[in-house]
Amino acid sequence: MPELRKNPVTREWVIVAETRSQRPLETTIPHESSISKGPAFDPDCPFCPGNESQTPREVLAFRSTPGAGDTPGWNVRVTPNKYPALLVEGDLARRGLGMYDCMNGIGAHEVVIETPAHNLPFADLPTAHCADVFWACRERFVDLSRDRRFKYILFFRNEGRVAGVSLDHPHSQIIALPMVPMDVMAEIEGMSHYAEYRDRCPYCDMVDQERESADRVLFETASYLIFEPFASRFAFETWVVPKIHQPSFAELDYDAMPAVAEAVQGALRHIDRCLGSPPYNLAMHTMPINTSRPEDFHWHIQITPRLAATGGFELGTGVYINPISPEESARRLRESAAETR
Amino acid sequence: MPELRKNPVTREWVIVAETRSQRPLETTIPHESSISKGPAFDPDCPFCPGNESQTPREVLAFRSTPGAGDTPGWNVRVTPNKYPALLVEGDLARRGLGMYDCMNGIGAHEVVIETPAHNLPFADLPTAHCADVFWACRERFVDLSRDRRFKYILFFRNEGRVAGVSLDHPHSQIIALPMVPMDVMAEIEGMSHYAEYRDRCPYCDMVDQERESADRVLFETASYLIFEPFASRFAFETWVVPKIHQPSFAELDYDAMPAVAEAVQGALRHIDRCLGSPPYNLAMHTMPINTSRPEDFHWHIQITPRLAATGGFELGTGVYINPISPEESARRLRESAAETR
Numbered sequence: 001m002p003e004l005r006k007n008p009v010t011r012e013w014v015i016v017a018e019t020r021s022q023r024p025l026e027t028t029i030p031h032e033s034s035i036s037k038g039p040a041f042d043p044d045c046p047f048c049p050g051n052e053s054q055t056p057r058e059v060l061a062f063r064s065t066p067g068a069g070d071t072p073g074w075n076v077r078v079t080p081n082k083y084p085a086l087l088v089e090g091d092l093a094r095r096g097l098g099m100y101d102c103m104n105g106i107g108a109h110e111v112v113i114e115t116p117a118h119n120l121p122f123a124d125l126p127t128a129h130c131a132d133v134f135w136a137c138r139e140r141f142v143d144l145s146r147d148r149r150f151k152y153i154l155f156f157r158n159e160g161r162v163a164g165v166s167l168d169h170p171h172s173q174i175i176a177l178p179m180v181p182m183d184v185m186a187e188i189e190g191m192s193h194y195a196e197y198r199d200r201c202p203y204c205d206m207v208d209q210e211r212e213s214a215d216r217v218l219f220e221t222a223s224y225l226i227f228e229p230f231a232s233r234f235a236f237e238t239w240v241v242p243k244i245h246q247p248s249f250a251e252l253d254y255d256a257m258p259a260v261a262e263a264v265q266g267a268l269r270h271i272d273r274c275l276g277s278p279p280y281n282l283a284m285h286t287m288p289i290n291t292s293r294p295e296d297f298h299w300h301i302q303i304t305p306r307l308a309a310t311g312g313f314e315l316g317t318g319v320y321i322n323p324i325s326p327e328e329s330a331r332r333l334r335e336s337a338a339e340t341r
Numbered sequence: 342m343p344e345l346r347k348n349p350v351t352r353e354w355v356i357v358a359e360t361r362s363q364r365p366l367e368t369t370i371p372h373e374s375s376i377s378k379g380p381a382f383d384p385d386c387p388f389c390p391g392n393e394s395q396t397p398r399e400v401l402a403f404r405s406t407p408g409a410g411d412t413p414g415w416n417v418r419v420t421p422n423k424y425p426a427l428l429v430e431g432d433l434a435r436r437g438l439g440m441y442d443c444m445n446g447i448g449a450h451e452v453v454i455e456t457p458a459h460n461l462p463f464a465d466l467p468t469a470h471c472a473d474v475f476w477a478c479r480e481r482f483v484d485l486s487r488d489r490r491f492k493y494i495l496f497f498r499n500e501g502r503v504a505g506v507s508l509d510h511p512h513s514q515i516i517a518l519p520m521v522p523m524d525v526m527a528e529i530e531g532m533s534h535y536a537e538y539r540d541r542c543p544y545c546d547m548v549d550q551e552r553e554s555a556d557r558v559l560f561e562t563a564s565y566l567i568f569e570p571f572a573s574r575f576a577f578e579t580w581v582v583p584k585i586h587q588p589s590f591a592e593l594d595y596d597a598m599p600a601v602a603e604a605v606q607g608a609l610r611h612i613d614r615c616l617g618s619p620p621y622n623l624a625m626h627t628m629p630i631n632t633s634r635p636e637d638f639h640w641h642i643q644i645t646p647r648l649a650a651t652g653g654f655e656l657g658t659g660v661y662i663n664p665i666s667p668e669e670s671a672r673r674l675r676e677s678a679a680e681t682r
Contacts (some may be wrong), residue, residue: 060473098550154653156653164651164654181659182527182659186523209440281653283654284657302656309504311625312499312504314513315497316495316497316524317493318524324449331441
């Protein structure tokens with residue numbers, strides 16, 4: 001029997017309809033593997049070492065030995081996106097156009113080049129190196145937060161063409177926005193609504209309930225619970241949630257980064273093993289910045305494999321159809337992790 | 342300069358960043374043509390005439406000559422989806438599971454087989470035939486509305502694998518839901534909010550303003566305005582909006598159907614000619630049913646070509662990045678229509 005499930009935070013309804021997982025295989029759109037993407041160095045790749053001049057000037061780089069900017073020798077390198085969705089220069093110039101409202105597309109759009117190695121998947125980076133990627137992200141958060149025009153910063157990662165990738169070299173992205181997006185506002189309002197009633201954070205409650213029932217949990221570390229959310233929108237959707245209440249990722253210090261890397265890479269390795277390195281999106285949800293609005297948050301990371309295309313139904317309603325229950329996907333993810341151990 | 346644009350109804354912000362249309366071509370995911378899908382009859386297709394036994398029993402069919410159900414001779418045929426996202430039988434059984442809420446996946450999920458011809462694109466159906474497709478939809482709306490458990494009905498159409506299609510034979514779908522989806526609620530709330538201030542319907546105002554400025558308009562008919570919305574989420578997003586205030590599609594009578602067909606097929610032909618029959622989603626937005634909540638609506642159809650993949654940014658924020666302004670897409674759509682005339 002299919003089920004409708006409501007996300008207690010955003011109040012979105014999701015249909016869990018396992019009958020749909022028996023559809024003909026052609027319903028899953030073809031996807032390429034993210035593993036073994038050719039050579040470790042590709043002379044034509046703008047993110048490979050030696051090609052630093054092909055990107056805008058770096059805003060941050062970690063180098064094992066000190067050196068000039070925009071030259072090889074870096075481990076992790078952050079540059080503005082060459083094709084930015086938003087620009088840093090200028091002012092917002094809010095204005096009306098008849099019944100419509102608009103403002104300039106002010107913001108930041110940066111690329112985090114995660115490794116010099118062209119073919120090294122993010123999930124397979126050494127933990128310490130992956131921790132540096134998250135530290136670069138944390139550094140950029142702190143720096144971008146100083147710009148009072150920005151209200152929200154998103155860290156995200158796309159893997160595979162179907163999930164929006166245009167360049168194979170392992171990278172993630174950061175976008176700073178001059179407004180708090182509707183979906184984030186809805187999440188915050190959902191959290192307040194929940195807290196008003198119970199004086200508790202829904203993500204804290206979720207961690208408690210998921211640990212207790214365990215049927216949607218993949219694994220846990222000292223600091224993080226990794227599980228399939230009750231109202232998963234996508235097959236094998238996986239969340240990485242801090243076990244203690246932490247409003248913002250930006251509050252973490254350097255020593256906290258290896259634990260983030262361990263949790264996120266662990267989640268991705270479960271997915272890669274079970275599903276053969278599918279395309280996916282990863283998005284960090286964290287507290288808005290520079291707003292006077294009273295807020296609380298519980299930062300976390302959502303990983304959404306992209307196994308099937310979303311269609312007119314999702315677009316027309318915002319309701320997603322998930323062809324597999326999170327309990328079943330958790331079971332399969334745990335099993336393939338156990339097999340390969 | 343990229344721009345942020347706010348949808349006056351849903352209050353969603355959209356980034357219009359034309360700089361992104363200069364990205365390398367590989368950013369557009371491959372898509373197959375929707376035209377010339379093989380033979381007019383495919384013996385292996387469950388939607389082709391003669392294979393009626395391969396679908397669930399029809400709930401509606403238009404036959405030029407009277408005949409038994411589930412046999413050939415139909416022009417348009419509606420059957421329950423063989424792999425439904427929701428089931429008609431049963432009750433909702435709303436319940437809590439600790440902090441979570443859920444209910445049974447009660448609803449209807451039907452397939453509208455638009456023509457017996459396996460390879461005839463929807464945009465190329467004779468207008469009178471296409472009008473019958475919309476009439477079948479209208480009939481199903483009225484019938485499904487009698488079921489008091491249902492609160493919202495969506496008519497939608499996917500074209501191309503990337504847009505969620507699994508079977509090539511031309512078809513659209515109807516889903517009846519036991520709740521009003523969040524996105525629809527947000528649209529209704531946005532409309533009330535707008536009306537509270539101005540005592541006018543935002544879609545009516547939009548029709549007026551778009552007709553006046555004309556730079557986003559593709560064409561208009563006696564009853565419909567066809568234009569690119571100010572805050573287009575997708576490149577070449579196209580709306581078909583009734584020029585007079587009409588809350589619900591279900592209120593239209595049989596004589597109104599050719600005008601709907603003319604407007605929608607005209608929009609699709611503009612898109613097909615300009616973009617080479619790209620994958621797209623089409624979704625009808627109309628008034629919820631069986632709810633006591635005071636509502637007003639202005640039904641319309643949204644067509645969203647799927648030229649690029651959506652990624653972690655859209656998923657993480659609900660904010661879409663559109664690589665082309667609606668003014669420019671309207672210009673291109675009008676031009677290719679003029680060229681082929």
